[in-house]
Amino acid sequence: MGCGVSRWLADIDPALSEIIILIGAAVAMLITRITSYYWPDGRTRADDDELREALRRARLEYMREKREREEGDD
Amino acid sequence: MTTTGNETTCVTIWGRCVKPVAIGPLLVTVVLFVNQILALLPNYEPILLTPDSSLGAIAALSGLSSLFMIWSWIAKQQIMYEVGLLFGVGAWAGRAVEVSLDNTGFQGILPLGFAVTMAGLYVAETSNRWDVV
Numbered sequence: 001m002g003c004g005v006s007r008w009l010a011d012i013d014p015a016l017s018e019i020i021i022l023i024g025a026a027v028a029m030l031i032t033r034i035t036s037y038y039w040p041d042g043r044t045r046a047d048d049d050e051l052r053e054a055l056r057r058a059r060l061e062y063m064r065e066k067r068e069r070e071e072g073d074d
Numbered sequence: 075m076t077t078t079g080n081e082t083t084c085v086t087i088w089g090r091c092v093k094p095v096a097i098g099p100l101l102v103t104v105v106l107f108v109n110q111i112l113a114l115l116p117n118y119e120p121i122l123l124t125p126d127s128s129l130g131a132i133a134a135l136s137g138l139s140s141l142f143m144i145w146s147w148i149a150k151q152q153i154m155y156e157v158g159l160l161f162g163v164g165a166w167a168g169r170a171v172e173v174s175l176d177n178t179g180f181q182g183i184l185p186l187g188f189a190v191t192m193a194g195l196y197v198a199e200t201s202n203r204w205d206v207v
Contacts, residue, residue, distance in 0.1 A: 005175040005176070009175070017128060017172075017175060018128040018130070018131055020171065020175070021128040021131055021132070021168045021171045021172050021175075022128070022131045022168065024167055024168055024170070024171035025131065025132075025135060025164035025165065025167050025168035025171070026164065027167075028163050028164055028167030028168075028189055028193070029160055029161075029163050029164040029167075031193075032160060032163045032193040032196050032197070033160065035193070035197055036196055036197045036200045036201060039197050039200075039201045040201075
């Protein structure tokens with residue numbers, strides 16, 4: 001028991017239902033890609049700035065310690 | 075948390091992280107691919123309810139999806155899993171359209187559910203990155 005739309009489409013043109021299914025698949029993939037691009041990940045610009053600042057400080061601290069170690073070796 | 079990332083909480087087999095939520099999409103998509111191939115072969119019967127409206131397109135999409143997901147696990151490439159999930163969304167959405175066209179719309183809800191689940195996984199995989207450096 002079914003509505004048999006695909007059989008009706010196949011009577012018009014055998015490739016028609018194949019094309020409709022491919023369009024459905026392509027639309028679903030496109031919506032997924034666009035959604036993932038705009039999906040909020042709970043991260044604000046302030047979070048990014050804070051993380052960048054923390055990384056910058058950590059890098060400076062590492063370089064300072066490295067320099068002190070090298071001077072100690074000399 | 076990503077479905078394939080190497081966090082410390084996952085079980086490791088052959089040096090690779092294994093998570094059930096990453097295996098699920100692979101399992102159902104491989105079954106769909108095998109079903110479409112069996113439906114295409116002349117002397118074999120498909121293992122799932124399969125209208126004969128579109129066999130090649132869904133076979134191609136599910137085959138690519140399975141290939142990329144297996145590749146990502148073997149080669150430890152996260153991007154391949156994401157591409158595999160995207161093709162999987164296409165394969166299952168295509169099957170939802172196929173089944174809905176040939177049967178009542180309610181029959182298409184199960185494959186549509188798989189498509190939405192894989193789309194959600196894709197969003198989770200791609201949105202959880204702290205790549206600000």
